[in-house]
Amino acid sequence: MGIALTGSGSCTPQVSLDNHGLSQIVETSDEWISSRTGIRQRRLADAETSVCAIAVAASKQALEMAQIAPTDIDLIILATSSADDLFGTASQIQVQLGATKAVAFDLTAACSGFVFGLVTAAQFIRTGAYQNVLLIGADILSRWVNWSDRGTCVLFGDGAGAVVMQANDRDRLLGFEIRSDGTQNACLNLAYRPQPKELVPGVTIAQGAYQPITMNGQEVYRFAVKKVPEVIEKAIFRSNISVEEIDWLLLHQANQRILDAVAQRLKIPPEKVISNLANYGNTSAASIPLALDEALRQGKIKPGDTIAAAGFGAGLTWGATIFQWGR
Template identity: 55%
Template sequence: MQGARILATGSAVPELCVNNFKISEMVETSDDWIVTRTGIKERRVLTGIDKSVVDLACLASIKALDKVSMSPLDIDLIILATSSPNDLFGSASQVQAQIGANKAVAFDLTAACSGFVLAVVTAAQFIENGSYKNVLVIGADVLSKWTNWLDRSTCILFGDGAGAVIIQACSKDDNGILGFQLNTDGEKSDQLSIPYRNKAKNKTISICQGEFDFIQMNGREVYKFAVSKVPLSIFKCLQSLCISTEDVSWLLLHQANERIIHAVAERLSIHSSKLISNLHKYGNTSAASIPLALDEALSSNKIKYNDLIVISGFGAGLTWGTVVIQWKC
């Protein structure tokens, strides 16, 4: 068995910035109402008919590769965590082709806002058992394409973005991915979903055909789920590693709602000064939110060598999970 560590990060967001004042022109709301309840001030939205999640994923990936002067041909595996592919058969292969990582295996992983955590854990397993040396993990979503912009309960929340990390094999002594804890509660999948609706029936062979709807969310239930389940997942993960919450350098949660982030930190007795958050600038970018915030924290020199970072994602499925990393670069 060998270790795995995050070698480099990169991120990308669309140019169009939509602030709360613009949202208030579309639905009955206000900047104060949105900020008070979510902490979000603005979000980025992808525009253009030919633009997709692949464009953002490629840009974030190239930035990560450039930081360590790594050739795309050195990548063995690409995992694209997304719930908004531009092809239902998968978009990771398009990323592989566009960045020139022709030697890499590529596949999509769909777990909504928990997607990046699950992708990191998956990548670590491939590395630790010796299957691959360099894995490119991308969290990218363009949920603006699945948002009902006339539904004020959801249109205020979501934005588009991408974040990428290169995870590389290393010695066990330099291992940076210490442990994880993952969960699913499929009985509550209807609390946050993009449901498929039957629209028409083919009379000749009795096949129902339809299309996907907009994002459906029970905000109150999702909030209750997050603030109760996420702290427990983090505690279990830290306990399994014999790490105290006092030893945590940074807490990086999925950027869904400022009240959730602070409630989780409070339940774990982790001071707000240890929170990594950029929610106010980008809103909920689903699988992109954690790697996007991680890249920005590293760019601002917030994270230092050997810092312990607790990362937790939660969302549709319902899924939630934690991975604990030690920064080794």
């Protein structure tokens, strides 16, 4: 059974914080941030905005583009690291969409989440288990940022993106490669910090809280510029095509220097690189589908175009997929 990507949608909060505004919070400047990351501003969710709400908004757009009803969806996968409910948010999305026959679950692989979710959804379609899958990447990492740490707070923004994947006679998912390396887990964390609590003498449990994001920026940069081109090359090889046949390079929107370095190593010209991080920052699992949807609605990506998409981030995890847009 083949796979087609037939609809996309996205949603970002209305509130925008540019680099000048951020310089009022921490010691930084627009020049410092933009020269090191390429980010000019980011969208931030207010206290009333939930991951569920922006995910539902993005999903409705994707369903409309794909021209299918919520009741046609068999499976909903939410890629997120900032769920509204630690037990899962996908089922809330299912209810709000009215996707009454869909099974729904969360998938956590940080900034690689959308790519991992796409590969996971593909297996359900290929086996014939499901026909129509809604894949969402959504994160509100502003909840988990230390806003006095200029090494991390300048990077992240909030948003959601969604795609509809459908069973198709012609297979548009050409190949993929996904990887993990837990030995580098400490490079990027949003960790739980336990605090001992004695219930009765001799019985102590741990009750604590999750701590803000911490990151070794130099190590993550070195990891990304080395591993991401390799995994894209493997996915291209599995797809039985050449780099020259790639129409668009769609990377996780983490840092413009990473995007440029990966494209240079793969010998992909800058005009084929999709980048919107200047306006949104790093939206984690949302970044790839958000950039995809924007490029589609701007008319850049056309039906039949071949896209190399790659995610990378905490875990550490990384992966790439090669797919063609449309049926």
